[in-house]
Amino acid sequence: MGGRRPASAAADADQRHGHHPRHLSRPAGPGSGGVTALLEYAGVGKVFPGVVALDGVSFTVAGGEIRALIGENGAGKSTLLKILSGQYQPDSGTLLVDGVARRFAAPRDSRDAGIAIIHQELQLAPDLSVAENLMLGALPGRFGLVDRRALRRQALAVLERLGEPIDPDSRLGDLPIGRRQMVEIGRALLRDARVIAFDEPTSSLSARETTRLMAIIRQLRAEGRAIIYVSHRMEEVFALADSATVLRDGRHVFDAAPVGPDDEGRLLSAMAGRTIADIYDWRARASGDMAIALDAITGPGVTAPVTLSVARGEILGFFGLVGAGRSELFRLVFGAVPPASGAVAVGGAPLRPGDPRAAIAAGLALCPEDRKEEGIVPLASVRENVALAWRNRAGATPLLQDRAEKAASTDRIAQMRVKTASPEVAISTLSGGNQQKAIIARWLMADARVLLLDEPTRGIDVGARQEIYAHMYRFAEAGGAILFASSDMPEVLGVADRIVVMREGAISGIVARGDATPERLLRLALPDADAAAPHRMSA
Amino acid sequence: MTASRLFQRSGPLILLAVLLVLLSLFVPDFLGLRNLRGLMLSVTLVGTIAATMMLVLAMREVDLSVGSTVALAGVLTAVVIGATGSVALGVLAGLAGGTLVGLFNGVVIAGLKVNSLIVTLATMEMVRGLAFLVSGGESVAIPAEAFYALGSGSFLGINWPIWVMLLSFVVFGLVVNRTVFGRNILAIGGNPEAARLAGVPVTRVRVMVFALQGLAAAVAGIVLAARITSGQPNTSMGLELAVISACVLGGVSLSGGVATIGGVIVGVLIMGAAQNALNLLNVPTFYQYLVRGGILLVAVIADRLRQGGRLPTFRRRPAAAPNETSHA
Amino acid sequence: MTASRLFQRSGPLILLAVLLVLLSLFVPDFLGLRNLRGLMLSVTLVGTIAATMMLVLAMREVDLSVGSTVALAGVLTAVVIGATGSVALGVLAGLAGGTLVGLFNGVVIAGLKVNSLIVTLATMEMVRGLAFLVSGGESVAIPAEAFYALGSGSFLGINWPIWVMLLSFVVFGLVVNRTVFGRNILAIGGNPEAARLAGVPVTRVRVMVFALQGLAAAVAGIVLAARITSGQPNTSMGLELAVISACVLGGVSLSGGVATIGGVIVGVLIMGAAQNALNLLNVPTFYQYLVRGGILLVAVIADRLRQGGRLPTFRRRPAAAPNETSHA
Amino acid sequence: ASAPGDIRIGFLVKQPQEQWFQDEWRFARAAARRHGFSLIAIGAEDGDRVLSALNTLYARFAQGFIICAPDPRLGPAIAGFAADTGLKAMSVDDRLTGADGLPIAGIPHVGISARKIGALAGAAAAAEAKRRGWPIGETGILRISFDSLETGRERLLGAVEALQAAGYPASAIFSAPQRTTDTEGAFSAASPVLTARAGIDRWIILGLNDETVVGGVRAAEGLSMAAANIIGVGIGGSEVAIADLAKPRPTGFYASVLLSPRRHGYDTALAMYEWVGDGRRPPPLTLTSGTVITRDTYRDLLAREAAA
Numbered sequence A: 001m002g003g004r005r006p007a008s009a010a011a012d013a014d015q016r017h018g019h020h021p022r023h024l025s026r027p028a029g030p031g032s033g034g035v036t037a038l039l040e041y042a043g044v045g046k047v048f049p050g051v052v053a054l055d056g057v058s059f060t061v062a063g064g065e066i067r068a069l070i071g072e073n074g075a076g077k078s079t080l081l082k083i084l085s086g087q088y089q090p091d092s093g094t095l096l097v098d099g100v101a102r103r104f105a106a107p108r109d110s111r112d113a114g115i116a117i118i119h120q121e122l123q124l125a126p127d128l129s130v131a132e133n134l135m136l137g138a139l140p141g142r143f144g145l146v147d148r149r150a151l152r153r154q155a156l157a158v159l160e161r162l163g164e165p166i167d168p169d170s171r172l173g174d175l176p177i178g179r180r181q182m183v184e185i186g187r188a189l190l191r192d193a194r195v196i197a198f199d200e201p202t203s204s205l206s207a208r209e210t211t212r213l214m215a216i217i218r219q220l221r222a223e224g225r226a227i228i229y230v231s232h233r234m235e236e237v238f239a240l241a242d243s244a245t246v247l248r249d250g251r252h253v254f255d256a257a258p259v260g261p262d263d264e265g266r267l268l269s270a271m272a273g274r275t276i277a278d279i280y281d282w283r284a285r286a287s288g289d290m291a292i293a294l295d296a297i298t299g300p301g302v303t304a305p306v307t308l309s310v311a312r313g314e315i316l317g318f319f320g321l322v323g324a325g326r327s328e329l330f331r332l333v334f335g336a337v338p339p340a341s342g343a344v345a346v347g348g349a350p351l352r353p354g355d356p357r358a359a360i361a362a363g364l365a366l367c368p369e370d371r372k373e374e375g376i377v378p379l380a381s382v383r384e385n386v387a388l389a390w391r392n393r394a395g396a397t398p399l400l401q402d403r404a405e406k407a408a409s410t411d412r413i414a415q416m417r418v419k420t421a422s423p424e425v426a427i428s429t430l431s432g433g434n435q436q437k438a439i440i441a442r443w444l445m446a447d448a449r450v451l452l453l454d455e456p457t458r459g460i461d462v463g464a465r466q467e468i469y470a471h472m473y474r475f476a477e478a479g480g481a482i483l484f485a486s487s488d489m490p491e492v493l494g495v496a497d498r499i500v501v502m503r504e505g506a507i508s509g510i511v512a513r514g515d516a517t518p519e520r521l522l523r524l525a526l527p528d529a530d531a532a533a534p535h536r537m538s539a
Numbered sequence B, C: 001m002t003a004s005r006l007f008q009r010s011g012p013l014i015l016l017a018v019l020l021v022l023l024s025l026f027v028p029d030f031l032g033l034r035n036l037r038g039l040m041l042s043v044t045l046v047g048t049i050a051a052t053m054m055l056v057l058a059m060r061e062v063d064l065s066v067g068s069t070v071a072l073a074g075v076l077t078a079v080v081i082g083a084t085g086s087v088a089l090g091v092l093a094g095l096a097g098g099t100l101v102g103l104f105n106g107v108v109i110a111g112l113k114v115n116s117l118i119v120t121l122a123t124m125e126m127v128r129g130l131a132f133l134v135s136g137g138e139s140v141a142i143p144a145e146a147f148y149a150l151g152s153g154s155f156l157g158i159n160w161p162i163w164v165m166l167l168s169f170v171v172f173g174l175v176v177n178r179t180v181f182g183r184n185i186l187a188i189g190g191n192p193e194a195a196r197l198a199g200v201p202v203t204r205v206r207v208m209v210f211a212l213q214g215l216a217a218a219v220a221g222i223v224l225a226a227r228i229t230s231g232q233p234n235t236s237m238g239l240e241l242a243v244i245s246a247c248v249l250g251g252v253s254l255s256g257g258v259a260t261i262g263g264v265i266v267g268v269l270i271m272g273a274a275q276n277a278l279n280l281l282n283v284p285t286f287y288q289y290l291v292r293g294g295i296l297l298v299a300v301i302a303d304r305l306r307q308g309g310r311l312p313t314f315r316r317r318p319a320a321a322p323n324e325t326s327h328a
Numbered sequence D: 001a002s003a004p005g006d007i008r009i010g011f012l013v014k015q016p017q018e019q020w021f022q023d024e025w026r027f028a029r030a031a032a033r034r035h036g037f038s039l040i041a042i043g044a045e046d047g048d049r050v051l052s053a054l055n056t057l058y059a060r061f062a063q064g065f066i067i068c069a070p071d072p073r074l075g076p077a078i079a080g081f082a083a084d085t086g087l088k089a090m091s092v093d094d095r096l097t098g099a100d101g102l103p104i105a106g107i108p109h110v111g112i113s114a115r116k117i118g119a120l121a122g123a124a125a126a127a128e129a130k131r132r133g134w135p136i137g138e139t140g141i142l143r144i145s146f147d148s149l150e151t152g153r154e155r156l157l158g159a160v161e162a163l164q165a166a167g168y169p170a171s172a173i174f175s176a177p178q179r180t181t182d183t184e185g186a187f188s189a190a191s192p193v194l195t196a197r198a199g200i201d202r203w204i205i206l207g208l209n210d211e212t213v214v215g216g217v218r219a220a221e222g223l224s225m226a227a228a229n230i231i232g233v234g235i236g237g238s239e240v241a242i243a244d245l246a247k248p249r250p251t252g253f254y255a256s257v258l259l260s261p262r263r264h265g266y267d268t269a270l271a272m273y274e275w276v277g278d279g280r281r282p283p284p285l286t287l288t289s290g291t292v293i294t295r296d297t298y299r300d301l302l303a304r305e306a307a308a
């Protein structure tokens, strides 16, 4: 994430595969025949204040080729695509379409050049109809009037192609998230673009929708279009891509074509910049008496009652696919959302439902999934952010206690090894991983005894991840309990003492660390898994 | 459209119907032809501007400068007619003045990306000052009786000001429902970034909408000048409140993205009927402040409840953030 | 604080200094003792309310009802003094009335989660109506000459209204810098959901801030009543504009989360000095509208430029949406 | 610029945009030019602005001021200020009242005799209705009111009394309270009342000034009533009234009571100048009267006024 500087960039280059990408072989996607690439990045660079997002990236995509673009969070993938879409302009280098250098000043220019992007963030207008969203920016019309018949016809055609039984007249905002994603994809299809880029398109799709999307992308390839596919899911990359480009810290570090499961190790080490040792480093811990008990909790997003208890010293992992309900469960437990039914008890005492302040007073802490929206106060200093919960603890004095606050927050900041120039700078200047650590520091300062960590390592590089795990172990060893949700299976397997698998708003199984295998977790997590073990409650 | 949505939508319509029935029962002369015509006439000022205010609100912006623009356009028209003797030139001057005000608002708001509430609060003052300057601070008599016909004449038994209002409803109703421009407005209100990425010319649409708002206010101001046969620099103070109330009453969401011209018409009529009733019942002016403010308050709370859990669309978790406040 | 931030911060201060130098050079009588006292007196109304408006804006809300509240508090005080003969009871009634208005605003805005712009636009009307009702539509003479001392008396050579304003600056300056409550206000303005999840009692803080705003407006209204020796139901129309302008001039960001009392004081003085100069130079009222509006416009554009690319924080991805418009 | 010795006089009015006050200022400036003092004209629409304006005068070393305050009850504040600073104070148009609600004796006043002038307007309307042969039972009287202002209340009281003396019953009088004393305010206030009395086809329209009556007349005409069925009588003889009277075809605006802004502007400024200069205190109360002007007479009467 942020905070990378041009000067220090060279220093950490111990394991790098050199500045020039190593080509395992020439890209030779089916149908391309090695002629002029449809799309070419030639030495593209992009700098944001304090961050080099892209540093001389060069690669090509031919018609009929699917090129996977992979790299850790913050590697620069989306920035590359935003340059393609005209959202950003490169600071150096050129973008060539059909061999011609192009510079897109605005998204319209990119669209007019036959390029379509499916953005990482859904970019839809909730109050317009599905059909209008499909054709937004290019609504069919004569003399400025919308041609409704043409609109409907074209929308129906593309929806059919997507295999989605959606009424083109329904309001977009009323669709479930997966369907919305399909509409976004449909928009690219409708434009008949020759270059199509997908930025993590499957992050909110069901397995069925994902399969369908793969088929569509293969068909687009067969039609001779150039495709860029960004994903963190290696299975998808191997199943789909003809070639792969790896970015690290904004640099193009590795190329592979063709690409298959055999390349996984190389790809991963290229992404991380070193061979990944055991970053989890889990050790057995003694667990104590009960820290928190959930009794038949239901609420929005959690359809079947959840009953669980967690002991002091325990780290309980929550695994599931996107939308399984983990975040919602955490929010219900913390009282961010009032539960429909059920109760939470901390240390035996029942918690007032729907009241985060009561939860905090009882020693609960929530590190939310969406750090930017729900975690940090961006303009406030690191210290203010760290002290926020402590200041508002029960029985705090109304006047600020500057001295005590400074001492305590400085301690916690040091303890979490938050990298910051000073505790007084705005937290928004910190890298994502350090922001995350500051949020954990907030709860250490407020004396939390039960941590609810929702995707604590999302958007965080390997080094910072390792540190966060270490802190989690330390917290547990000191008698705290941790519930942590993650969509990263190796992480759950590596860190948790016990794993709760959720599926469609219900617990589908609880697996002890020793019994946990990737297959088992996946079977429990997948909606069509018929072999889901009858869910047993733990004591 | 589901039954419950239909109900949500027709909430204002039901309110209007109930109001009309009550009024015709309890208020003497309410159903008389003269009263109905008077009622229609009384809403022409608000109505003519409400349609474009709908566009502005749907774009999640607001325009507080309309009252001043009405005054400026009327005064400009009066002064130019007085100076040149030409009604056409006068009307042209009024229209140009209003449109320029709107354009200025739009360029500052969309071009410089400044908060529309504050910008139009500022231009509200400035344009009022301009109206005073142009008129020399006094009301300006219009020495052209031909021009008065626009205010008091009628066509097919319906007064011209009412025709103008109907025209505004029809034109902007079509704009919002049937044109690419109109759909782009709703897209911008719902999610400006998405609209931009889809190739919608966001800045241009924003500027256009404010310019149209200025134009509509100018039209309303010219008609008003024709009705009172003079340009009044201090007219229509507080008009923006009435116009926004009418829109909100008609179900235009303050969180952008939602607008129906039918709703706005109903909202305008509710406002008019309520005011008419207050007058017929001889309610003292002081209570009228209370009622006007109260209506707006009720409308905005109802808007909130109507949306139920639906929060402004820039929030991620529709159902899960009950403690959030919505900001337009 | 870096040099460039220091410059950003002191932008308003520099503006004030330049203004003062220019005024003392070019405006006759500006530096006279008589004038400086008059200048201070003339900003007491805006100044007393600006400190709490700063809190409201820092919370990313707005309060348009302050002018009406000033009127209501003055009228209540006058009526109660008239009825009971007791100055203490009158002052109490005024304070209670203003605080209740603020409380009402706060409960509707924070409790029902309705847009503060519209809510306070509505209560602006309603409270004005209340002021008219309480006073019977006319101004109310205050038959207690002792009370006038609050308006025209002085202590240590400084008039009481100025003391009251200074008190407001000091108290709310301390509140925002030294209390948990104050820091919570900034946190809510910066990111309400994050604040809520960190245990900030968001709703309570919001209600409190609006109640304080009502209280401050009441204090200002009572002092004003003492100065003008009567309760005037139609006083201070448009005051909200001046107060918001002063805050924005002083660098309070409309996107919430930023507020310094020093900036607000500077903003109030800039407004006052500009208005004072206009008066001394005998600029006709009509130009004053232009100047007042123009100052606000310049302030808000400068605010925008000062923030550079920084966008309002309620957008999900501040950095990735360079073409966004900011909404308060 | 504050050379002591030169005389500065303030002239504060409550509604600078209203024509009446512009005229007062114009005449006051004429007096200043003629007699060599300087006039500082300031608009002060509410109490706070009155105080600001007074402070400005004080800062500019004015020696006296004439004020038409936005509210008579600002009296104690204004009198107190004058006493504290030694500025001489005089009121024009609207008389200041003290804490006890009675006129402040120490402040000389120049104003119209509101009730008498109202009576003139009422009588003129009654006479014209009689001339047109309107049956009393079929005529409505629209009283566009702004009762929070004493002079407004008094003027309408006088007018209504005159009409009642002419035989009109109280039941024929309909009040339309206006929010502002301008044309637009009157227009908005009148429309619904006229609309509601669909049964009445002939209207006498009264208000506290010309702007108000013009607004009421326009509202009636907007409801398609013929000019012959409307008798509007304004007060002021201001430009709006003249504009209507000068129209080639008669409108519903029948007459106005011409007041003399000259006396209110020129004479007051001069009186203050003399008070400051030679200590000659103006009489405590001067009341001016008015003359009815119609389409037929206004030219002559205006010429006579201008010559005065």
Ligand SMILES: Nc1ncnc2c1ncn2[C@@H]1O[C@H](COP(=O)(O)OP(=O)(O)OP(=O)(O)O)[C@@H](O)[C@H]1O
Pocket: A001, A002, A003, A048, A049, A051, A052, A053, A071, A072, A073, A074, A075, A076, A077, A078, A079, A080, A120, A459, C319, C320
């Ligand atoms: N508008 C911006 N302003 C400042 N920095 C930015 C901006 N956009 C991106 N960055 C920075 O550029 C780098 C690359 O970001 P980018 O979004 O391209 O990463 P990514 O590879 O898509 O990551 P992810 O897998 O998380 O989507 C990051 O350090 C990011 O913080």
Ligand SMILES: Nc1ncnc2c1ncn2[C@@H]1O[C@H](COP(=O)(O)OP(=O)(O)OP(=O)(O)O)[C@@H](O)[C@H]1O
Pocket: A176, A177, A301, A320, A321, A322, A323, A324, A325, A326, A327, A328, A329, A369, A485, A487, B316, B317, B318
């Ligand atoms: N961005 C979103 N917009 C709308 N609804 C969402 C969004 N994310 C999740 N949901 C809905 O909320 C419900 C529960 O999702 P939740 O976030 O709790 O799942 P999760 O297991 O934490 O998965 P993840 O956090 O990876 O999305 C699902 O029904 C899902 O459809």
Ligand SMILES: O[C@@H]1[C@@H](O)[C@@H](O)CO[C@H]1O
Pocket: D018, D020, D093, D094, D151, D152, D181, D208, D209, D235, D236
């Ligand atoms: O407002 C009126 C004004 O119109 C003029 O008639 C003089 O007296 C004032 O009170």
Ligand SMILES: [Mg+2]
Pocket: A077, A078, A079, A120, A199
């Ligand atoms: Mg990305």
Ligand SMILES: [Mg+2]
Pocket: A326, A327, A328, A369, A454, A455, A485
């Ligand atoms: Mg989640």
